[in-house]
Amino acid sequence: MQSSWLNTTMMKTMNNSSYMQQLIITTLFLLLTVSPVTGRNYYIYVTAESQDEVHVVKFDGEKATVIKDIPVGVWPLEIEGPHGLTISPDGKYWYLSLAHGFPFGHVYKYETGSDKMVDRVELGLFPATMQISTATGLLYVVNFNLHGEHEPSTISIVDPEEMIEVKRVETGVMPHGSRLTNDGLKQYSVAMMSGTLYELDVLQFDISRTLFTGRKKQMNMQGSMDHKNSMKKNTMHKIPKEKPTWVYPHPADTHVYVVNNGTDNVVEIDLGNWAITRQFKTGKGPYNCEVSQDGKYLVVTYKSAAKTGIWDLNTGQELVRLKNTRRVTHGVVISPDSRYAFVSVEGIRGEPGSVDVFDLENLTLVDHAEVGKQAGGIAFWKMED
């Protein structure tokens, strides 16, 4: 029912527009992207998890510069751990998960540009990755809960206008990587210590499908299920070797890409067949990934290897594996023009973190900006010509 609604709506949109106009626009855009991007500025928000700061990084096509440091958190002598970042679809607000609380973490809402705090809401243990659905306008935050014994954790569904939590949906152990399809109708997350991909139907507020992210044990569960009870019975579970840490949907909403941190691969999952279709062997310790909006590139961060891999999704080949400027590669975000990948790199101990900027066309490291310690969550804010 929902997909028919989507198709109908999209067709209406197409009919209401001038096809010729779009063709011209497309052509102009393609002309722009094949030549060096000059005079365009890119703005990124990035967290420093061990410094309780968020930085705004500006990249002008050649140089990456920190243009603002924003202190976050409320306790001066407790590291509260800013971890996840996302920008609202209208670009007016950014949302930040502060992992450590007393003991529950929070999501904070800030205004972009002024970076003034607007509100906050307390969620579960270690709220981490999150994104707002373009369909519902609700924010989906995974409660990573890496503390103590392994037990199933949850996804918090938050109304980002009221900043209230409207529901919690239980998933697996250490859920991470909350990302939504472009139509905003499905949210995907992986549970690191359950080895499972979860699909949440944003209109039903519940898990609709799950899938084991490894090759051998393809547990395909469709429709409703009593995942709550099934997980609780298995708190002494065997930890799967896959340890998935991230999931990212293809812009066409046909596939998702799951990063198996424990088995050094990324698997492509066909959302129609709900099965793994391809597997990409990566560098050591892949952690996050993102697909460019043109659907051409898959960029994967290799946490253990301190490298970033750029893949051609059409051929399934890794085009290049580039060294990061320091150790512990973390997150990645790709500019909407599919030209640059911005990679956060944590560093270790006293090292500053960094945002490394890779040119996806020339497959090179262009520049990097040093930021606070343990750079982690990263979100694209805007481009300006």
Place this chain on the structure above:
Amino acid sequence: MDGCRLVFTCIALLLGSITLQAQDDDSLYFQFEPDSLDLAIGDSANVKITLFSEDSSLSNNQFLITGAWGAVEVRPWISNQKGVANVQVKVFKPGSFKLSASSITPDRFKRVRGRMPITVPFPPIAKAEFIDPPRTAYEGTTIEFAARVLDQANITRQDVQPVFKSSNPEIADFDEFGHLTIYRRGLVQITVTAEGISSSTDLRVVRNPVRKIELSLEADDYRTGDVITFKARALTASGRAVEDAPVVFSFMGKAVYGIGLPASGQITPQGKFVAENPGDYTIFATSGGHTASKTIRITPRNIQKRAKLVGHGLITDVFTSDLWVWQGIGEFKERDFAVTGTWEANGEAYFWEVTDPSNLIIIDTVTVDARTVNDVKISADGRIGVLTREGASTRKNGVVILDVSNPYDVKILSEFNDGLTGGVHNAFIYDNHVYAVNNGRKYDIINISDPENPWRVGSYELNTPGHSIHDVWVENGIAYSSNWNDGVHIFDIGGLNFSEQNRHTIMKNPVLQAAGKGSPRKPTLMSSKTDTTGRNHAAFPFLSKSTGDFYVIAGDEHFPFGLGEIENMEPANPRGGYHFLNMNDYNVPVEEAIYQVPEAGSHNLWVKGDTLYTAFYQGGLRVVDISGELLGDLYKQGREIAFYLSNHKNGRMSNATMVWGPQPYKNHIFFSDMNSGLYAVQLVEYDYDEDDE
């Protein structure tokens, strides 16, 4: 499909700036029927929500409905395709909430929202009652009545003010605070009411036989801070004591140091008086219009000394955190050492030789995978150390176990991070076990008898909603944890074995007398005292040598004015103090005294003998005389022996004192300052002249 997406992307990009503005679709609007709800907890109601078009026809646009997790449950979550939802709303908590509806649309800028208020009042009051009211009273006296108000959820309601009333105000009448002034004999019914619920009790007012008050005190020379017990006896004309006659104490005084300055102090309803300033004080005891008084002279406490800087190990490139000082063993047994941690830095801990406190030298550095080594502890036998980790690159924080038997060559024996990945803020070593605060949620107990192969033997977590823990300190088989809102908790982890050696220690300490039922595998709660301010950060046991009273000193941490230095390199401006909880009856801890330096913030503390050593952040090191009975505001009573402000021009922040923790050791006081490293000071007489040496 891909083509469509590409076109959309192009359009978006050619808008130039991708900073987009939201615009609601004014052509749609929500209607809620009813337009508001008032529900009692547990009640349900049906609400019809319709999304209309501008012409009041059905929008044929689906929408989502949301409540508030744990407070307002809604079913279903989504409307039908015409844009109509019949929603059942159920409420679980009191408060003001909203039922929200939001249209589903692929164009997020066309999204329409609607809200309907839901009010869930607190449960009705179920009971308003007096607390231990007297049945009889004497004419001419005043009695304070207390009342308890409970709602139907059996929760004590502090937000509801009880109203007191007398059936005959000519006999006895209340003021608005519950004080009953009794004018003449008779029978009166007194009533307490809260939101229409009331209860009454009869009070018989009888003739007041008191004709005289006798007031006495033990003759002595009294100083500021000394607690003086006045004994008042209400007597009949024949000299018989009237034991149940209420006696009210008060005082007036004149300070010796000037006109207009206060002769301040405190007197309890039981007649315990403490003066804050030197001067002459007159204490009054009154009952039924009869008064007796005594005047006493209070002299200065005169205990002040000077904290003289002996040695300083300057650290400027990182923030310094906690410290521990200990005596070496084996070939180093004649020498003394210290370890300091680092905060938001590079995972280092510095080992110092401090045998000569005037020459503090770093002799070894241990680097672990962390940003913050918040806490450092050394075992009582001087062999094992523990470092706590936060900000590890693997996010597997936990603790690091060290061999410190050769402080010049400290070795990492093991790491323990199983279940401790969220970060360990504080830890303590006691009897071959590490007590590690796990992600501010609980503490884990790790056996280190084989320090290269540590294993967890126990764990303790409170079960209060939203509980959190900051620190744990262990002494004589008792663990004292500090738990922010939940306050100080005292756990029996075995106590002390009864032996000739331990006999006196156990006999003097009421907690130790009752301990022995718990163990590291099974910490057993003995007592607790909540902190309504939510600032409980540290706790230290204190058995007074001079009085035998047993206290737990509970320290605050409070930053009311924001972050300050950490991100801006500007001084922070914390507040807080230390609360003295009398544990003589450990089942009923009573706060009797407080020590807080005005406009400074409390942090870590140590007690040795009857002296308190405190780190007061920007207020520096403070050394306090806590001998004798304790009552009231110790700071104002002249009990401060010495202070030291460790501001250093080359500090990580110039000239900004920020003392983290103290430790008295042998004849010196060592302390760490976040901005400038390790210090050793010594207390000397105020008129001490270094040229005399």
